[in-house]
Amino acid sequence: MSLVNSVPEMVLTTKVDQLLNWTRKSSLWYMLFGLACCAIELMQTGGPRADLDRFGMAPRATPRTSDLMIVAGTLTLKMALRTKLLYEQMPEPKYVVSMGSCSNCGGLFQLAYSVCDGVDKVIPVDVYVPGCPPRPEALTDGLILLQKKMSEEKWLVRPSAEEAALLS
């Protein structure tokens, strides 16, 4: 049985939400999804200087155990179909960070015949990190943004569809 929407909103649920969000954002496991040039910067970000470990982030080899997909690099059309498949294999809740110009919008490779101009054509994206490739600092900033987004989410009491429509 899911806890989502099972209790009325009150101070307690807000606090529980905060606790849940805090635990989730502090152990973001990301799937190793280095596609191209950005993968090297992703590796360096995981390396000793930028050190993603301090945010509780650890690389995972499989989508089944990861919360976050960092799409690092050029997404070709051949790979785009697989990317969708991998995204669907990740358990909820899941997040996507699009790293670098290529996965944001095609970047330099907009001129190419075989490149999917932007990963958002295939899967939903939470944070876009600009750069070609982004520096480790830029990626870290993007991930902190994502953590901020995660910490504002509500799980126990979610607005209903009508309420959400009203709010937006």
Added chain:
Amino acid sequence: MAGAAECGGGSVALVELSRVERDMEIAAIRRLLHDKLGAAVGVVEEGPHYESIRIDDDAVERAAMLLRDTPELRFDCLSNLSGCDYPGRGAIDIVYDLYSYEFDRSLVLRVSTRRGDPLVDSVERVWPAANWLEREVFDLLGVRFRGHSDLRRILLPEDWVGHPLRKDYVEPEQYHGISTVRESMLGIRSGS
């Protein structure tokens, strides 16, 4: 390191000398091939940067075998195999860049094939390196290789339509429902 700055002029003279030697060699190699293969071996084509020997598309494998196995030549390495589309003269050229580790010598072979039905002998049995290089040319230019063991697309997906490095290739609007066009902020339509 003293005197390093002066040796620029010397190296140019060295290049000129080896160029003369190479000219003699390529004529000799062409003669050798012509003796064995007859009219299938064409002329030595002069270019501004190197010369090449033209070969008929159905004699490439035999020529390659000769070039590899003749003890004075021993071209044991296929360094590069490229294709280039020339719609103007209705041909696709395949350029073989051979190299001999033993004699430190390069040779360029050139094969022309009709653009409508491009078909060239495979040299895979001579140099295994040709397997993937020929698959790449098949994938991107649509040239078929006679006698290739596994001629299928290598870089593009199996269900891709067309051969993109042809000059008249039209880029697809979409692939499996993913559109390949994104309106650019600069006003340049991608893929154009």
Added chain:
Amino acid sequence: MSVEIEFTDDHGSAGGFATEEMTLNMGPQHPSTHGVLRFVVKADGEVMRRAVPDVGYLHRSIEKIAEKVGWHGFMPYTDRVDYVAAMTCNQAWAMAAESLGGVEVPRRAEYCRVIAAELGRICSHLLAFGAMGMDIGAFTPFTHAIREREMINDLLEELCGARLTFNYLRIGGVAWDLPPDYAHKVLRFLDRFIPLVDEFDDLLSNNKIYIERLADVAVISPEMAIAYNLVGPNLRASGVDYDLRRDRPYSVYPDFDFTVPVGKGTWGSVGDCWERYIVRLHEMRESAKIVRQALEGLPGGPVIAKVRRNFKPPAGEVHIRVETPRGDQSWYVVSDGSERPYRVHIRTGSFSAMSIIESLSNGLMIADLVALIASLDVVAPEVDR
């Protein structure tokens, strides 16, 4: 209690222990395939019968883009042909265009190119070293390698403003002269770095487990290496003493004194995975030597020749071969005299290295495939372009 297991060759035969060949998919998203590569592995238990590479997941049509963007405009794309060692790809493109256009490069620019390229080579081999350790199961060497790589990244960033995709070279020279006090900084780094390479030896190279995993695994004979057109460190590990920088010198490499490391068969045979690994480690030392000599002998003068913005080399074609960290990269460039290249074809070291895997795979363990890919130092964009 003991169980007798009888292995049979014919699948599912009566008697004995019936085995079955299964097909496994490895990649394209896999932590040890070095980018997006896919293998279809036919295996009988842990033993592979065949591993068929499926490439093209990073085919970015760089060769077609060359026909669209013009001679100067293609330089940033060459960075992305091999992003681990972008400088050497820059160099190949610059050399191709200069050779077609008859541009004479100033001597100081050539020295700057060599300094940048050799630092890039150390950078690339560091990643190969770290990734190889990680693929075999040792995580610590990776952090050591990345730590040093960051230092070189800083140096290269100071030189050209980018950490990875440099776009430093221009047709006719380089974009900027060395920054002030650069030689001192580089030398200080090298003084610190070279003793660390010896430390890498202690840390990883002579580790018993590491040797057991790599020695005598996937041996490539010199004949096979040449037939499959293996190049660079992979070729030298098989015992072929050949380096373009020494044997077909380009740029200002004849000015420098360096040795070419060749596989010796220290722990196993010549041409095994360990030799391919150690050749790279030695090459880092040699590159450091070249950088030192280049900094000492740096001539004065301009760093870029006068090249027209609207660069139109006369019609013709060239073959350019450049020794990148992944070996002899062969560029075939055709000009039709217009402002855009007519055709660019790049045959890269990783491409030929990938093509040899299928014929080596029979009889290897699945874990050896990972070692083999790592030892060949395959980088996906170089295969697919």
